[in-house]
Amino acid sequence: MSDKTISIGGAVAALRSGMTVGIGGWGSRRKPMALVRAIANSSLTDLTIVSYGGPDVGLLVAAGKVRRVVTGFVSLDSIPLEPHFRAARQAGRIELTELDEGMLQWGLMAAAHRLPFLPTRAGLGSDVLRVNEGLRLVRSPYSDAEELVAMPALRLDAALIHANRADAAGNGQFLGPDPYFDDLFCLAAGLRFMSCERIVATGDLLKEGPVQTLRINRMMVDGVVETPGGAHFTSCVPDYGRDERFQRAYAAAAADQEKWTDFQQRFLAGDETSYQRAVREHADD
Amino acid sequence: MTEASRAEVCVVACAEAWRGDGEILASPMGLVPTIGCRLAKLTFAPDLLISDGEAYLLGEVPLAGPEATVPVIEGWLPYRTVFDVVASGRRHVMMGASQLDRFGNSNISCIGDWAKPKAQLLGVRGGPGNTVNHATSYWVPRHSRRVFVPAVDMVSGVGASRARAAGAAASRFHDLRVVVTDKAVFDTAGPDGTLRLRSVHPGVTVEEVQEATGFDIDTAIAGVTRLPTAEELTLIRTALDPDRRRDSEVPS
Numbered sequence: 001m002s003d004k005t006i007s008i009g010g011a012v013a014a015l016r017s018g019m020t021v022g023i024g025g026w027g028s029r030r031k032p033m034a035l036v037r038a039i040a041n042s043s044l045t046d047l048t049i050v051s052y053g054g055p056d057v058g059l060l061v062a063a064g065k066v067r068r069v070v071t072g073f074v075s076l077d078s079i080p081l082e083p084h085f086r087a088a089r090q091a092g093r094i095e096l097t098e099l100d101e102g103m104l105q106w107g108l109m110a111a112a113h114r115l116p117f118l119p120t121r122a123g124l125g126s127d128v129l130r131v132n133e134g135l136r137l138v139r140s141p142y143s144d145a146e147e148l149v150a151m152p153a154l155r156l157d158a159a160l161i162h163a164n165r166a167d168a169a170g171n172g173q174f175l176g177p178d179p180y181f182d183d184l185f186c187l188a189a190g191l192r193f194m195s196c197e198r199i200v201a202t203g204d205l206l207k208e209g210p211v212q213t214l215r216i217n218r219m220m221v222d223g224v225v226e227t228p229g230g231a232h233f234t235s236c237v238p239d240y241g242r243d244e245r246f247q248r249a250y251a252a253a254a255a256d257q258e259k260w261t262d263f264q265q266r267f268l269a270g271d272e273t274s275y276q277r278a279v280r281e282h283a284d285d
Numbered sequence: 286m287t288e289a290s291r292a293e294v295c296v297v298a299c300a301e302a303w304r305g306d307g308e309i310l311a312s313p314m315g316l317v318p319t320i321g322c323r324l325a326k327l328t329f330a331p332d333l334l335i336s337d338g339e340a341y342l343l344g345e346v347p348l349a350g351p352e353a354t355v356p357v358i359e360g361w362l363p364y365r366t367v368f369d370v371v372a373s374g375r376r377h378v379m380m381g382a383s384q385l386d387r388f389g390n391s392n393i394s395c396i397g398d399w400a401k402p403k404a405q406l407l408g409v410r411g412g413p414g415n416t417v418n419h420a421t422s423y424w425v426p427r428h429s430r431r432v433f434v435p436a437v438d439m440v441s442g443v444g445a446s447r448a449r450a451a452g453a454a455a456s457r458f459h460d461l462r463v464v465v466t467d468k469a470v471f472d473t474a475g476p477d478g479t480l481r482l483r484s485v486h487p488g489v490t491v492e493e494v495q496e497a498t499g500f501d502i503d504t505a506i507a508g509v510t511r512l513p514t515a516e517e518l519t520l521i522r523t524a525l526d527p528d529r530r531r532d533s534e535v536p537s
Contacts, residue, residue, distance in 0.1 A: 090403070121417045
């Protein structure tokens with residue numbers, strides 16, 4: 001098995017401006033934030049981000065990396081509205097493909113299965129069909145003749161996910177209660193990067209959790225990045241919960257340009273090591 | 286025992302939404318619906334399935350106070366499984382709504398022009414799929430003309446008019462039940478599936494409700510929302526919400 005370990009910088013260097021990038025996790029939960037932070041500090045621009053959105057979307061929007069967001073929501077969970085996403089939408093700075101949460105899953109599934117679309121009831125009657133002019137309906141060829149939404153495949157140029165454990169070959173393990181849709185993001189993407197809390201020997205994966213936790217296999221991954229704390233400040237249970245105090249600081253700073261500049265300088269201007277150091281200092285404040 | 290507060294009347298009105306639902310997933314959004322849902326399960330709707338809001342199905346209602354329990358986990362409910370349940374129809378959700386019209390079309394997405402909204406809210410979330418797949422009710426903690434509007438800015442939850450217009454596939458499983466607010470309870474038995482005032486909470490007048498609603502409402506059968514029983518009050522106060530968090534959502 002080949003060693004797919006790669007640095008944060010190496011993963012980000014493989015991305016290109018204009019790409020459609022899917023990001024795993026959900027809201028403010030198990031987001032590959034170390035990779036997101038590095039993209040925010042890169043020269044990449046004009047990205048389309050597909051995500052069950054949280055601070056991943058917020059940070060990238062704030063850094064001016066995003067042309068379009070494809071999502072059903074953007075939320076910090078314990079803080080319902082993501083301030084950067086909110087501000088950018090209200091200023092008309094980003095484009096949005098707004099979908100029902102289940103439609104997003106179906107679009108990823110269609111891409112994963114190499115289908116042009118999958119039919120769904122979700123979206124019918126709602127303004128999702130009004131604001132997404134490209135969405136089409138499809139009539140069942142069977143006797144029911146139901147007219148359903150033909151959710152098009154959401155093909156991704158790249159996918160970024162964060163796992164609790166992984167091996168160097170790209171087998172990934174989630175130890176928290178929800179795998180979210182990380183496997184679908186990987187299956188829908190051309191280029192797949194998985195960060196993780198810790199890389200362990202393949203033979204040690206089952207010491208960490210039962211076989212059902214091995215949701216990601218190495219066919220689904222091109223690069224593995226070990227980033228302890230790499231999901232911070234989103235939750236990565238059981239390794240750590242959401243850093244609510246830090247998230248509150250993030251949200252407060254995001255609501256004010258001057259405070260955001262300070263926050264950006266203090267936490268985000270350097271690399272991941274300096275971020276983690278600044279977070280520890282913040283925790284000791 | 287002191288008499289029921291407005292918040293406690295709202296808890297019971299929310300609980301009533303799930304009466305008779307049987308063995309389905311009950312998904313309350315917000316504090317008062319959550320307390321209501323758990324009250325329903327503890328009393329008249331014991332077969333309901335409830336989740337911890339993350340990924341577990343709880344086999345028992347978690348209780349606080351002297352009878353504090355560690356909840357028994359009876360099942361696994363990650364988000365993808367929730368979507369499966371949505372599509373199967375075995376679910377009754379009580380969602381919030383930033384705007385609602387007389388047909389029960391709802392909006393949690395944004396206020397103003399969608400292309401450049403005055404206020405970006407959550408996004409449509411699961412509203413479009415929920416409303417065309419299974420039973421849906423709403424909880425509105427502050428009944429006002431800001432919420433009850435002639436037309437919503439972005440239809441995230443499908444109401445009766447939109448379901449009808451979208452055809453058989455949209456209306457086949459469309460099942461809008463009740464709207465509970467801090468002032469009143471509506472059902473959807475008005476003409477063409479419009480909201481109809483079923484009851485006002487004790488101490489609220491029909492005129493007050495009409496005044497706080499941005500469209501004409503059918504008030505012909507409006508009664509008074511029932512008071513909690515002594516058993517229900519005890520459960521709410523000692524086991525479900527001893528810290529009175531409900532009062533922050535519905536002040537007395």
